[in-house]
Amino acid sequence: MSESVGRLTLADIARLAGVGVGTASRALNGSSSVAPATRARVLAVAEQYHYVISPDASGLARGTTGRVGLVVPHMSRWFFGTMVEALEAVFRRADIDVLLYHVGDRRDRQEFFQRLPARRKVDALVVVGFPIEEAERQRLELLDVHVVAAGGQNADYPHVSIDDLNAGTQAVGHLVSLGHRAIAMIEAVDPDQSPSPSQRSAAYYTLLEEAGIPIDPRLVVQVDWGGVQGAEAMGQLLSLRSRPTSVYAHSDEVALGAIRTIRRAGLRIPEDISVVGIDDHPLARLTDLTTVGQPVWEQGRRTAELVLSLLEGGPANSSVTLPTRLVVRRTTAPPAATSD
Amino acid sequence: MSESVGRLTLADIARLAGVGVGTASRALNGSSSVAPATRARVLAVAEQYHYVISPDASGLARGTTGRVGLVVPHMSRWFFGTMVEALEAVFRRADIDVLLYHVGDRRDRQEFFQRLPARRKVDALVVVGFPIEEAERQRLELLDVHVVAAGGQNADYPHVSIDDLNAGTQAVGHLVSLGHRAIAMIEAVDPDQSPSPSQRSAAYYTLLEEAGIPIDPRLVVQVDWGGVQGAEAMGQLLSLRSRPTSVYAHSDEVALGAIRTIRRAGLRIPEDISVVGIDDHPLARLTDLTTVGQPVWEQGRRTAELVLSLLEGGPANSSVTLPTRLVVRRTTAPPAATSD
């Protein structure tokens, strides 16, 4: 014999099992119309020779890739990592492979949409955590596959995310109802994204207005996403003549940075200053940070399920908004009584 | 005309450009032997119709997949995320796609090696951050592709990583040279991994012995990887009759948890207790944690390059060990003078 080496093909298995390639194929794919005995024989041979069908050849003939692409702007951040984990988990169960596309900075991103490296390689694309611009959307059409967005508002595509406006309202509302009036906000923007007007910020303005609290522009600081930036922003806030009694940060990571600065300045939390973030990052629990939790894993899971549904011809208009919830821990309290 | 809809094929492009499929193929693939004018024409047509070659069909004919698989035990942790980012960056530049396989817990892992979902789908496999067991190694042979390990000692495969023994030595050595003798160690083990005897622990024992410091088993606590676990371990350490003057944690995340417990207990760092970790996690900088930095991105980059080299027929025995370096910040200091 000569095929002791090299990869066996379907034809080999068929011959070895004494059937035609057609039957072999059907048997391996669990097609209904195959005699149980025949199937067993084929399966046995395949098993014995450690044979598995070539997904690429199969896909070529079938017209599908069996893959989905994930476009992610960050990998080393909890939110995105968790999201990817959830997505992968669902896709894996459906026997779909995950192709990873990292678009770190603006250049990566531009190149991704220009070259479209995912062309002809995926059955669907999941965009995680950033809004698609119109020009990008047009490029994506060339992919000619389903596109869904996860964890970011993307009006153009079916998406699953949280209600940022509501999340922000829960955070700021908590501060307001605690009696705070000098409420600062640290806006976190992704330096590599178009600085879209955040709903998390909108919540702040709306709520303060409703509470009859005049907006003090000096209490609003905008920084790049991240702990160090949060720390710096807080430094700025502390240097203010009339220091805020509370801080609303757009994310826990930023909040943690702020907390560090506050502590270093010798101030106590929450006695002197209250801090609230958004996310319910694992570190929030560790540091007793009051925050607005968002179901990250769930967002990933639902997104993947949405994709699977679309792949099976399901309706394309089924976006999902998941609830967030205020998690009160120990970085918030009523403001200290002052002689103001 | 009829092919205004549906995906164009190479044959279409060839016809449209007035050449044979062979020439079209060569032109698109940048093969040398094609008249500049001809190539230009083909490229123009392809461009005009937004045509790109089918990677799967191409791969089928060529015998390669153009993909590599990444096997990762965690996605939401900084170390792994960064690693993946680095790997992806290099592979992308080489026009190689990245298939992601997440093996979270032991069951995932077992299933991965049992089913080998990557079979026939990748040209190489990169195992990130965990040691391969013998049984698993045998299964991997069925993949019949290059396997390389990143960020973990895998004697069986070419790998790039740091020298854990050395890293630990730098950390503990720092404490010893500072004058500490009551040095505690918080060992971090991944609950989903085989609890291999860590070199980071070996460093501790060796160094203490060399310094003539008797080993006190109560000063060594083993916990699952993570901040909360580190915090708990520290609680245990603080409840000891003779409290340690310093703590060596296997990772920054664990160290940060420990720090939290220390602060909560009303003790000062580094005055009352020194803390040193390993990794140089971004948070370490934010929190002024003394640590032993390891070049994570670099490990990923080198690993990917090693893979590319292997794919081009390079030597298979070129493992790489990257240096770590002590980063002294503000959580370590000489022990307070006692009347001991």
Place this chain on the structure above:
DNA sequence: CTGTTAGCGCCTTCAT
């Protein structure tokens, strides 16, 4: 340099 022709490994009618 370029056109033609076999495959690459599998799926899917179409008959039987």
Place this chain on the structure above:
DNA sequence: ATGAAGGCGCTAACAG
């Protein structure tokens, strides 16, 4: 239920 044959989209070897 099963075998035979055509086709999926592309590459490579061969003649020119």
